[in-house]
Amino acid sequence: MREVSRDRIKAFLTLLPSIVLIGIFVYGFIGNTIWISLTDWGGVAALAEHPVKHFIGIQNYVDLFTGFLEGRFRQDMVNAVFYSVSLLAGAVGLGMFIAILLDRKPKGEDFLRTVFLYPMSLSFIVSGTIWRWMLAPQGGVNILPTYAGFKPLTFKWLSAKTTVLAFNWQNLLQIGLYLVAVITIIIGFIVYRNSRSKSVKWLAIGALSGLTAWIGGDMLPKALILEEIHGFNLATLGIIMATIWQYSGYTMALYLAGFNGISQDLHDAAMLDGASTSAYYTHIAIPMLKPITISAVIILSHISLKMFDLIFSMTGPDNAETGHPALNMYLTTFRANEFARGASIAIVLFLLAATFIIPYLITQYKQRRTR
Amino acid sequence: MAQVKLNNVVKNYGNVKVVHGADLLIDDSEFIVLVGPSGCGKSTILRMIAGLETISGGEIVIGDQVVNRVSPKDRNVAMVFQNYALYPHMTVRENMAFGLKMAKEPRDIIEKKVNQAAATLELGPYLDRKPAALSGGQRQRVAMGRAIVRQPDVFLFDEPLSNLDAQLRTQMRMELKKLHLQFKTTTIYVTHDQIEAMTLADRIVILKDGYIQQVGSPIEVFERPANVFVAQFIGNPPMNIIKGKCTRVNGAMTLVAGDLSLQLPEDKYQDIAEGKSVLIGIRPDGIKVRDVEHRIREEWRKEATVNVAEILGGQSLLELNISNNRFIAEVEGRMKLHPGDKVTVGFELDRVVLFDPETTEAIA
């Protein structure tokens, strides 16, 4: 008994320095950032020796989402969402696809695996620079068709002004309700097989919010006074491509390791059960790798939310079409010296990332406890 | 229901030949057991029948179709694997339904068949559990359920019970037997376990190094092994094999091994060449110690010295020295004997098997 408690003390003492350091430099500074975001630190005297800070509550956040001057931030948020979704779909999809091809054990599998994994080892600054050249208006990708005798492309990968899927930020609440409706109805159909009563609940929530959005229409409160259009900027396509290029090798490696871990017998059993190769992957292999898919989604989504260096090296920080909240935070804080506003952007990003990571950590923790 | 035929089936891995021209005809609804030492090619043969390995030579016929180029799913065979190979992310119900789902059977039929199979295998209470939440025996039953719902022409089992403890194995063995009596599906069963082989098989196939050594009913391979390998592989403890000679003594054909001489029965081995060297095979249970006077002819009774005696509960194992030959005897009852004790033993010489010392094949 005494030995045990001694061991514990030793363990605690060993961990203590890192607990203290993490406590100060991670959690302490998160707390400090939250505090700053609730003040009005910024403006002309922001860099004074003892800057004046007043507590102003959540005014910075209100401004970010509904303030007249922060339209740029809102477009950056929209960019980030489209960027994250495209990166997830692209990198997970492409990575999985390559992993399946390599899992068929083609000749030179080892070599190909290295080739696909290689982009991961580049720094974002390097790959950003490469892609900037490749996506230059008169070079790289745009002149590829000329090798086949076609006309060169004229698409401006990083500075196109076209916006698709545009929506009015004023109707944020309505759009949000529609989104909730779509998502809950999809969940409702998914759980239908397992539990009808749960499914009915989900469907009811979906129908309710859908109806509110539809009937409520113009009567719903507006987020802004003026109309403000945001959407998917096609200029972000180049950045999305570059990030997918860099990360699909990583997801491929995750999936390939997972596929290799599935026993031959399981594959054989599926074959005897009459599964075709594609049925084997859709019904057996990919569902079995759900934990890998979840990890990939978590990792990629927080990477994409924090993305800074790749965009910086591809377009610089000031390219409005390809803006990103992390760049905006940098500009707001260190160019405009609006420290409080910058802190509030940081906290918004932090909370967004947390919405992905915390449920993941909770399920992991639960799984470990039930094991 | 189908016949399975192996015609001169060969399997090579590169330059390594692991199955050398296997010929075998398995009747409809027959239960065939493949046995042999590790690495002799049992799984390989099974997997070739399933279509999971290519066939390097010869042909395999299921029903009346040559299946060499038929993919596994079109052979209508089901296989139960040693480690069960259940789909871990599916419930028991989904595991059993998967094959039917792939065959695009309508939902209500799938439901009915799965419930039927679950009832047969007493899996009802576990249908909505995942395999991880089942015991080894239950998983084994799910694996069998998955095989029977599809009503295949042929069942293939690759050491299905070897991961279970002894008691459960006995129980599952009986259930397997019952299932076979119920469904009468042609079954090919690979095992290491002698008792499984003897109790389940209609016929046993003994393999060694990719060659079929003998095919026969359990009693046949036990009593009339085709060669020394089979004699020693089947039966535990293995058959006693001692070197000897055939000679005529007073006109009767007699086996002589050292100081031991045993007169052959009048209806056996009478036309053997005189003076021929032979290997004499006698089963341990062919040496009697109790009631020898009543059961064994006088010429076959001999004096023996006990070297070691082991009591195994119902029977005892004795290591005996009989006229300077060492024999193992397996005798009924608990014999409290001590090293050095003298006993009278009787040989059931009507069960003796003689082998050629050069070829190690049995002499007709």
Ligand SMILES: Nc1ncnc2c1ncn2[C@@H]1O[C@H](COP(=O)(O)OP(=O)(O)OP(=O)(O)O)[C@@H](O)[C@H]1O
């Ligand atoms: N992929 C392979 N490449 C080369 N040799 C192989 C391969 N698979 C099996 N073998 C060889 O084929 C022989 C037969 O293997 P098999 O698995 O059929 O043996 P087994 O009788 O089932 O043995 P066990 O009782 O241990 O399961 C073995 O000698 C093995 O080394």
Ligand SMILES: [Mg+2]
């Ligand atoms: Mg094997």
